[in-house]
Amino acid sequence: MRLCVLGAGAVGSAVVELAAEHGHVVTAFADSESAVVDADGIDADAVLAKKQEDGVVGEADPEAVFDADYDVLVEATPTTLGDAEPGFSHVERALADDRDVVLANKGPVAERYADVRALEAESEGTVRFGATVGGALPILSTIEDVGPSRVSAVYGVLNGTANFVLSRMAAEGLDYEHVLAEAQDLGVAEADPTFDVDGTDTALKGVIVANVLSEGETEFTLDDADVEGIQELSGSMLDLAQEDGQTIRLIVEVADGAVRVGPRLVPGHGAVAPSGTENAVQIEADYCGRLGITGQGAGGPETASAVLTDVERLAD
Amino acid sequence: MRLCVLGAGAVGSAVVELAAEHGHVVTAFADSESAVVDADGIDADAVLAKKQEDGVVGEADPEAVFDADYDVLVEATPTTLGDAEPGFSHVERALADDRDVVLANKGPVAERYADVRALEAESEGTVRFGATVGGALPILSTIEDVGPSRVSAVYGVLNGTANFVLSRMAAEGLDYEHVLAEAQDLGVAEADPTFDVDGTDTALKGVIVANVLSEGETEFTLDDADVEGIQELSGSMLDLAQEDGQTIRLIVEVADGAVRVGPRLVPGHGAVAPSGTENAVQIEADYCGRLGITGQGAGGPETASAVLTDVERLAD
Numbered sequence: 359m360r361l362c363v364l365g366a367g368a369v370g371s372a373v374v375e376l377a378a379e380h381g382h383v384v385t386a387f388a389d390s391e392s393a394v395v396d397a398d399g400i401d402a403d404a405v406l407a408k409k410q411e412d413g414v415v416g417e418a419d420p421e422a423v424f425d426a427d428y429d430v431l432v433e434a435t436p437t438t439l440g441d442a443e444p445g446f447s448h449v450e451r452a453l454a455d456d457r458d459v460v461l462a463n464k465g466p467v468a469e470r471y472a473d474v475r476a477l478e479a480e481s482e483g484t485v486r487f488g489a490t491v492g493g494a495l496p497i498l499s500t501i502e503d504v505g506p507s508r509v510s511a512v513y514g515v516l517n518g519t520a521n522f523v524l525s526r527m528a529a530e531g532l533d534y535e536h537v538l539a540e541a542q543d544l545g546v547a548e549a550d551p552t553f554d555v556d557g558t559d560t561a562l563k564g565v566i567v568a569n570v571l572s573e574g575e576t577e578f579t580l581d582d583a584d585v586e587g588i589q590e591l592s593g594s595m596l597d598l599a600q601e602d603g604q605t606i607r608l609i610v611e612v613a614d615g616a617v618r619v620g621p622r623l624v625p626g627h628g629a630v631a632p633s634g635t636e637n638a639v640q641i642e643a644d645y646c647g648r649l650g651i652t653g654q655g656a657g658g659p660e661t662a663s664a665v666l667t668d669v670e671r672l673a674d
Numbered sequence: 675m676r677l678c679v680l681g682a683g684a685v686g687s688a689v690v691e692l693a694a695e696h697g698h699v700v701t702a703f704a705d706s707e708s709a710v711v712d713a714d715g716i717d718a719d720a721v722l723a724k725k726q727e728d729g730v731v732g733e734a735d736p737e738a739v740f741d742a743d744y745d746v747l748v749e750a751t752p753t754t755l756g757d758a759e760p761g762f763s764h765v766e767r768a769l770a771d772d773r774d775v776v777l778a779n780k781g782p783v784a785e786r787y788a789d790v791r792a793l794e795a796e797s798e799g800t801v802r803f804g805a806t807v808g809g810a811l812p813i814l815s816t817i818e819d820v821g822p823s824r825v826s827a828v829y830g831v832l833n834g835t836a837n838f839v840l841s842r843m844a845a846e847g848l849d850y851e852h853v854l855a856e857a858q859d860l861g862v863a864e865a866d867p868t869f870d871v872d873g874t875d876t877a878l879k880g881v882i883v884a885n886v887l888s889e890g891e892t893e894f895t896l897d898d899a900d901v902e903g904i905q906e907l908s909g910s911m912l913d914l915a916q917e918d919g920q921t922i923r924l925i926v927e928v929a930d931g932a933v934r935v936g937p938r939l940v941p942g943h944g945a946v947a948p949s950g951t952e953n954a955v956q957i958e959a960d961y962c963g964r965l966g967i968t969g970q971g972a973g974g975p976e977t978a979s980a981v982l983t984d985v986e987r988l989a990d
Contacts, residue, residue: 627943
């Protein structure tokens with residue numbers, strides 16, 4: 359497939375780097391300020407080196423990518439809330455041209471799911487977004503395979519940064535501020551970790567799951583989620599939990615038409631108490647029982663891998 | 675899709691029971707001695723009741739099913755070793771008639787993988803077998819999505835009966851014979867649990883995974899697996915493991931072109947130490963890291979659910 363990749367952060371860059379190995383060609387690639395277009399396929403190494411050195415991917419205007427020859431738009435620009443722009447407009451333009459879309463950007467399917475589905479219904483193109491929930495973890499694909507109507511609940515840990523902080527607080531008996539600084543030093547937490555620790559990132563993923571489960575009956579956005587973060591937790595609360603064989607994790611629960619996110623007491627070695635930056639999700643479905651899925655839910659190559667799985671499913 | 679279901683054990687019966695809910699019609703259903711065929715769809719409740727009361731599913735000859743109108747043959751007869759008959763011949767006949775095949779029976783893809791693929795190559799039909807490894811656990815589908823060539827190792831627990839026995843031995847300090855008798859009383863172990871406890875069942879699943887990973891380069895059969903069972907383990911060995919925070923599980927490891935099955939020391943609360951009858955598998959893949967999948971890997975409804983997922987993928 360010929361890919362048009364929007365966004366030159368960790369995920370977009372990794373898609374460009376790994377596309378050829380998966381048998382695909384990147385014909386257009388843009389960051390917010392520049393673009394490179396080549397119908398024969400861009401030179402991934404050269405372009406990624408240029409991005410590192412000059413801060414831009416090419417000399418063309420970002421608008422140029424929409425006129426390129428491509429089959430699938432890979433939307434990997436940063437997630438934005440509310441109107442989900444500019445990601446939403448990118449999706450809109452690709453679908454208007456009857457192209458397929460693969461999202462790494464959570465915004466369009468978390469904040470404007472019904473709009474995306476409406477545009478898709480009028481297009482020859484299809485939208486896939488497996489990478490938006492847990493990166494390479496096969497969460498949405500498993501829900502798709504089992505059948506959304508048979509899934510009664512999805513819950514667990516979907517943010518590696520928050521999980522790292524809680525794991526370290528529990529292991530070392532340190533306070534939140536202390537561990538967060540350490541996480542930032544290690545590159546596990548971003549300079550502004552707000553969305554990771556206040557539950558927003560987790561909630562967006564829960565909202566996407568809720569939209570999939572509802573199959574168009576009800577639309578969920580971030581406003582519909584009940585969200586609490588981990589900023590107020592103290593090391594002593596984790597100590598107390600541990601005395602009882604338990605621990606605290608930032609848990610999202612999607613069930614009964616509701617999305618709830620917050621710190622929860624969970625069994626210390628249980629299915630939703632991963633350590634470090636791991637994610638761990640349980641899917642409860644009729645006939646299947648409880649399916650557990652764990653792994654690194656974020657990261658450039660991991661998420662790019664999920665994007666390329668979606669591209670592959672479109673190719674089939 | 676119109677299904678022809680062979681085998682009236684727990685899985686075949688559950689497929690017949692759940693097909694309608696998944697939007698499919700069973701037009702033929704056979705056990706080893708009888709069959710029922712109805713182009714408009716058999717009456718599932720009546721047929722399953724008849725099986726319970728009279729021990730047969732209908733009055734027709736089992737051969738009659740191959741003349742029925744159907745799109746997908748669901749092969750759910752018992753797994754057999756060596757020539758994998760009669761399952762293999764059922765697959766052969768369906769493919770010769772250009773029908774699709776979904777296997778719950780491990781035999782054909784564990785013992786005669788190359789033959790199955792060769793027949794498939796000459797047919798309009800496609801063979802799927804997601805249910806053969808871990809029932810409803812999305813193991814083969816995840817390998818398919820990630821791409822077999824990018825998977826470097828698959829390992830973990832794939833037999834719930836052996837895992838139940840080891841879990842109980844560890845928890846109660848009891849010996850193998852004692853716990854096995856208990857498992858049989860509970861219906862967790864069959865009257866003849868040989869294939870579960872001697873590692874054969876686990877190895878067959880490992881062989882299927884190895885066949886998928888090798889993508890036709892090397893064919894694996896049970897003879898290629900290095901297999902050791904759990905019959906010789908004593909309660910005191912488990913006690914010893916526990917002193918060290920470890921436990922013993924019957925682990926299959928598929929890596930570097932080899933399939934190995936045997937009791938292994940693993941971390942007591944680790945990713946491949948599920949409790950009770952659960953399965954737990956880790957898939958190591960380039961870019962994705964280590965993906966963990968847990969759940970009930972056997973059972974009629976669970977496995978039937980996996981069969982119907984495969985049917986759904988064929989319908990797509």
